[in-house]
Amino acid sequence: MSYKIDLSGGILTFTIDRPHIRNAINDEVIQGLEELVAQVHNHDPQFVIITASGEQAFCSGGDLSVYQHLRTRNEAYPMLKKMGDVLYRIKTLPVPVVALVNGMAVGGGCEIATACDYRLVRSHAKCGFIQGTLAITSGWGGGTYAMETIPHAEALKMLSEARVYTAQELLENGWATKVVESEAGVEAFFQSMKKIRPEVHRAYKEIAIRKWQSSHLKDRVNEEIRLCAELWEADAHHDAVERFLNKKK
Numbered sequence: 001m002s003y004k005i006d007l008s009g010g011i012l013t014f015t016i017d018r019p020h021i022r023n024a025i026n027d028e029v030i031q032g033l034e035e036l037v038a039q040v041h042n043h044d045p046q047f048v049i050i051t052a053s054g055e056q057a058f059c060s061g062g063d064l065s066v067y068q069h070l071r072t073r074n075e076a077y078p079m080l081k082k083m084g085d086v087l088y089r090i091k092t093l094p095v096p097v098v099a100l101v102n103g104m105a106v107g108g109g110c111e112i113a114t115a116c117d118y119r120l121v122r123s124h125a126k127c128g129f130i131q132g133t134l135a136i137t138s139g140w141g142g143g144t145y146a147m148e149t150i151p152h153a154e155a156l157k158m159l160s161e162a163r164v165y166t167a168q169e170l171l172e173n174g175w176a177t178k179v180v181e182s183e184a185g186v187e188a189f190f191q192s193m194k195k196i197r198p199e200v201h202r203a204y205k206e207i208a209i210r211k212w213q214s215s216h217l218k219d220r221v222n223e224e225i226r227l228c229a230e231l232w233e234a235d236a237h238h239d240a241v242e243r244f245l246n247k248k249k
């Protein structure tokens with residue numbers, strides 16, 4: 001199984017469990033995220049955490065060994081749309097969603113973390129929208145969410161530079177909610193959050209969701225997915241993916 005779901009102390013935790021491949025996303029993880037959404041509605045937790053196994057990576061984006069076989073925009077679009085849809089459902093869950101960024105979060109991995117309400121970033125983690133180096137844009141909604149989350153110029157810079165940022169840089173540009181050195185920092189965050197009644201957290205989330213609905217967030221995400229699918233089919237993209245996959249051969 002590529003993921004684990006665990007409910008404990010009112011917190012539903014989703015763990016991507018593919019550390020050997022830097023927790024890259026495959027179809028099974030996408031299905032797992034759909035299961036996570038269903039479990040939130042069934043179990044009514046206070047908080048949701050998205051994290052990953054090991055200390056090296058939160059997520060290295062799409063599994064390039066699998067998705068390299070999607071060649072045209074029409075082949076790439078269903079994968080991008082499926083992941084984009086489930087990330088939107090996660091973003092609009094009725095409870096706070098926390099990304100516990102345990103290591104590198106790049107490409108689609110950075111998009112997953114950006115879809116969450118809070119990002120607790122381990123001090124050694126580096127994160128970035130490196131999609132530009134593969135001649136594509138973000139395509140799971142993460143670019144749109146970045147523009148909702150941090151000031152416009154910071155978001156555009158982070159997306160366009162296509163490099164990884166240190167935890168300190170992420171704190172400075174507002175992407176990281178908190179940089180944590182250890183598990184104790186994570187516990188302190190939840191202790192502080194749990195002082196406030198769950199219905200208060202839910203009410204603030206409802207206010208945020210109403211704002212996103214009235215500013216047509218879903219339509220904007222769909223447009224991002226469409227633009228990424230267009231770029232996906234270019235030789236420049238396929239050549240860059242091939243270079244990465246062949247780098248050690």
Ligand SMILES: CCC(=O)SCCNC(=O)CCNC(=O)[C@H](O)C(C)(C)COP(=O)(O)OP(=O)(O)OC[C@H]1O[C@@H](n2cnc3c(N)ncnc32)[C@H](O)[C@@H]1OP(=O)(O)O
Nearest residue numbers: 020021022024060061062063064065104106107108131248
């Ligand atoms: C769908 C849209 C997108 O997400 S586009 C963005 C796709 N992602 C990327 O381009 C990032 C690719 N990965 C990397 O740049 C590096 O692996 C990062 C995450 C920086 C980690 O570097 P490092 O710690 O040195 O590990 P490494 O490169 O030796 O990787 C270990 C093994 O895992 C693999 N791996 C890693 N990421 C992916 C991925 N996204 N898809 C498929 N395989 C991946 C590497 O190839 C490597 O495999 P192997 O052990 O050499 O067989």
